[in-house]
Amino acid sequence: MKSLRSLFIILALIPIAAFSQNVQDIQVDYNSPKTYVIGGVTVEGTNYLNPKQIIQLTGLTEGQSITVPGDDASSIVKRLWQQRYFEDVGLYIDSLSASRDTAFFKIKIVERPRVSQWTFSGLKKSDQDDLKEDLNLRRGTELSDYVITSSVGVIKDFLKEKGYLNAKVEVQQTKDTVINNAVRVNFAVDRGPKIKIKEINYDGVSGIKTFTLDKSMKKTKSAKWYNFFSSKKFNEKEYVNDKASLIDAFNEKGYRDAKIVKDSIYVMPGDSSKLGILFKIDQGKQYYFRNITWTGNSIYSAEDLTEVLQVKKGDIYDIVTLNERLYGGGKDQSAISISSLFRDNGYLFFNVTPVETNIVGDSVDLEIRIVEGKQARFNNVIISGNNVTNERVIRRAVYT
Numbered sequence: 001m002k003s004l005r006s007l008f009i010i011l012a013l014i015p016i017a018a019f020s021q022n023v024q025d026i027q028v029d030y031n032s033p034k035t036y037v038i039g040g041v042t043v044e045g046t047n048y049l050n051p052k053q054i055i056q057l058t059g060l061t062e063g064q065s066i067t068v069p070g071d072d073a074s075s076i077v078k079r080l081w082q083q084r085y086f087e088d089v090g091l092y093i094d095s096l097s098a099s100r101d102t103a104f105f106k107i108k109i110v111e112r113p114r115v116s117q118w119t120f121s122g123l124k125k126s127d128q129d130d131l132k133e134d135l136n137l138r139r140g141t142e143l144s145d146y147v148i149t150s151s152v153g154v155i156k157d158f159l160k161e162k163g164y165l166n167a168k169v170e171v172q173q174t175k176d177t178v179i180n181n182a183v184r185v186n187f188a189v190d191r192g193p194k195i196k197i198k199e200i201n202y203d204g205v206s207g208i209k210t211f212t213l214d215k216s217m218k219k220t221k222s223a224k225w226y227n228f229f230s231s232k233k234f235n236e237k238e239y240v241n242d243k244a245s246l247i248d249a250f251n252e253k254g255y256r257d258a259k260i261v262k263d264s265i266y267v268m269p270g271d272s273s274k275l276g277i278l279f280k281i282d283q284g285k286q287y288y289f290r291n292i293t294w295t296g297n298s299i300y301s302a303e304d305l306t307e308v309l310q311v312k313k314g315d316i317y318d319i320v321t322l323n324e325r326l327y328g329g330g331k332d333q334s335a336i337s338i339s340s341l342f343r344d345n346g347y348l349f350f351n352v353t354p355v356e357t358n359i360v361g362d363s364v365d366l367e368i369r370i371v372e373g374k375q376a377r378f379n380n381v382i383i384s385g386n387n388v389t390n391e392r393v394i395r396r397a398v399y400t
Contacts, residue, residue: 038103077089122189134154148171155189167192172188197275203280216242218241291365294370305368309338
């Protein structure tokens, strides 16, 4: 509130003018704003900042007109606050000219302390080094609530990724006795226990083994025997990704409508360092491929494309494998996909889109739409960096 009062009571203190006027003769009527010519501006209270730079930030220049009280004065103070350099800001009339139409202004500030040293306690050196790089904290930084709050947030997020979900960070500030208006800041960290996943359960699932669902999640692992060599720590970011992978596991089995209705994370009774996870699943029914048609293809026949796709009527409607056969990127990187078939033949602008055209009962009709585009050809081939081998030799080797 002290700082806000400075914003609205900017003319409350008017000292004896330099022109030997009595302070009682200089009155400011807040109901009748008056326009003054700026005779000069001074700054009081600087330790680190250049007074000229502060004046430049205000936009006040000698000879300029300003109305006080008024929006101009308020916006000047607001502009200074936005720099986050100050703990307090005030703009005052220091004196008036004999004609009372020229005002000399004073900007009174209290600078924020500068941080002379950033340290960490409660963390191993490698973690401290990583955090220093992430935080990019430097000596001489202005100490502000924003810097402290954002730094604590980064530290907690860093520890969460390592499994310390309940870490506490205390910010310790001590005055620097050597440097004026400076403080030393230490982040005292209590990591607490590493939080691990003890169990993962599924509700509403049938026809799919728990092992298959567990395996689909790459980073979210429980303490079951087949996860012996896997990390069981809980990572929120990886957990979000693994929920998508869990749905993929249902899609691979033909459950195209499967979704997670609710996921609950709970602390295991008697052990606050262990978590349990319960997924409530709406599995839906299992679907199968029915009719598959192709449109837009002229380079390869529908029969050739179907042979590459390796999907036939009656197969489980496996969306994940379908996408791998269309676009590549599956477990077998050497496998031919529809995309690689065209692009390896120079159709670099090729595009393919599967569209569900009809669903009858548990069967899905699929139309695969192709845009072949123009075939790309080599123009100029530039070879550089060959200090030993002759360019003609290289060109023979890469002849196309």
